[in-house]
Amino acid sequence: MPAQFTINCDTSRFRLNSRLLRRRAAWLMRQNRVTNHEVSILLVDDQEISWLNNHYRGKKGPTNVLSFPFAEEMDPCLTTIPVKELGDIIISVETAHNEAKKLKVSLHDRLTWLMTHGLLHLLGYDHERSEKEAEAMWARETNLINQLQSSRSTQMTHLAINVDHVATVREARGINEPDPVAAAALCELAGAAGIVVHLREDRRHINDRDVRLLRETIKTRMNLEMGANKEIIEIALDLQPDMVTLVPEKRQELTTEGGLNVAGQKKKLAKTIAKMDKAGIPVSLFIDPEQRQVKAALDIGATYVELHTGRYCDATSEKEREEEYQLIASAAEEAYQMGLRVNAGHGLDYQSTSKIASLDTIEELSIGHAIISRAVFVGIDQAVKEMLAIVRDASMIF
Numbered sequence: 466m467p468a469q470f471t472i473n474c475d476t477s478r479f480r481l482n483s484r485l486l487r488r489r490a491a492w493l494m495r496q497n498r499v500t501n502h503e504v505s506i507l508l509v510d511d512q513e514i515s516w517l518n519n520h521y522r523g524k525k526g527p528t529n530v531l532s533f534p535f536a537e538e539m540d541p542c543l544t545t546i547p548v549k550e551l552g553d554i555i556i557s558v559e560t561a562h563n564e565a566k567k568l569k570v571s572l573h574d575r576l577t578w579l580m581t582h583g584l585l586h587l588l589g590y591d592h593e594r595s596e597k598e599a600e601a602m603w604a605r606e607t608n609l610i611n612q613l614q615s616s617r618s619t620q621m622t623h624l625a626i627n628v629d630h631v632a633t634v635r636e637a638r639g640i641n642e643p644d645p646v647a648a649a650a651l652c653e654l655a656g657a658a659g660i661v662v663h664l665r666e667d668r669r670h671i672n673d674r675d676v677r678l679l680r681e682t683i684k685t686r687m688n689l690e691m692g693a694n695k696e697i698i699e700i701a702l703d704l705q706p707d708m709v710t711l712v713p714e715k716r717q718e719l720t721t722e723g724g725l726n727v728a729g730q731k732k733k734l735a736k737t738i739a740k741m742d743k744a745g746i747p748v749s750l751f752i753d754p755e756q757r758q759v760k761a762a763l764d765i766g767a768t769y770v771e772l773h774t775g776r777y778c779d780a781t782s783e784k785e786r787e788e789e790y791q792l793i794a795s796a797a798e799e800a801y802q803m804g805l806r807v808n809a810g811h812g813l814d815y816q817s818t819s820k821i822a823s824l825d826t827i828e829e830l831s832i833g834h835a836i837i838s839r840a841v842f843v844g845i846d847q848a849v850k851e852m853l854a855i856v857r858d859a860s861m862i863f
């Protein structure tokens with residue numbers, strides 16, 4: 466846990482969104498390349514910060530932020546920080562609230578500015594040492610805040626919708642409705658960032674006509690899920706989707722059961738990736754959240770991994786769910802740190818999605834069954850919008 470966040474005051478007056486602050490703290494740490502480090506951020510009231518201000522700095526009254534670096538005299542020009550624990554940042558929410566009102570900014574933006582200021586102190590910046598250092602610190606601070614603000618629109622985890630199950634209903638009657646192509650258009654109109662379809666070898670739901678029409682009509686991004694088999698590879702190369710996701714495929718299974726064993730079939734998968742690369746199609750590998758699979762995906766040149774969330778969704782106890790969540794969180798972090806782009810999906814529903822969407826290492830969620838099931842009762846537009854609201858709420862940092 467890079468930023469240990471503790472709220473030690475009565476926050477009932479302030480309506481604090483601690484998840485949002487946590488995400489911003491994690492973002493700030495990433496921008497400052499201190500992701501393997503720990504920072505403690507403590508939110509207190511004026512009374513507590515006054516005591517600390519007096520005790521440690523001999524100053525009377527409250528202040529907005531105090532920083533206590535563990536290592537003295539850190540050089541802000543160092544590219545690698547030698548200590549793991551950077552120190553403590555203590556912020557008075559009360560003072561931040563008053564300042565926010567004066568500056569006409571939101572409390573969360575003021576707290577973010579104070580977190581930035583505090584973190585830079587921990588990294589060795591000090592505006593009190595000289596005018597030159599004050600300028601350097603101010604410039605870094607402003608730059609970080611500007612970057613955070615301009616990344617606003619790209620920070621929300623994307624929601625890509627899998628419309629296979631619309632085709633499943635069609636195939637139950639063997640006629641031509643409901644049409645997954647129409648469903649995809651409605652999902653996009655409701656705000657989906659992408660459409661996913663799985664063209665299976667046995668064509669049990671999505672068929673060749675669907676993928677051809679979808680390629681022509683999808684306005685966002687088309688992600689073609691597929692097994693790495695010769696016939697489907699040829700179709701994908703011809704179709705040119707925006708990306709492909711390679712999955713294991715068994716004829717007997719009801720749905721994709723586990724992740725790909727990338728480590729065990731590097732040669733075969735590397736060949737498929739090379740073919741897609743040549744055609745300019747980025748490849749994602751659907752894997753279980755395991756370090757060796759992440760590493761193997763990187764080794765053979767995948768652009769993305771999609772982490773299998775099935776075991777997390779199917780967990781039967783809170784303890785098991787938390788363990789599965791931790792596996793996803795650490796596999797996502799490892800993949801992200803290695804430079805892979807990270808998606809996740811399988812089994813996510815209106816209860817389980819929020820926690821996964823709040824992982825800021827994850828770029829896109831691929832969700833199908835839960836949304837299409839709800840659409841039967843409330844309509845596709847509402848089903849998509851309800852899921853989008855969950856994802857937005859969990860993932861936005863602005």
Ligand code: PXP
Nearest residue numbers: 721751810811812831832833834
């Ligand atoms: N990701 C992959 C790789 C899948 O195979 C599937 C199921 O088709 C999904 C995501 C979506 O899973 P669900 O339909 O359970 O949301």
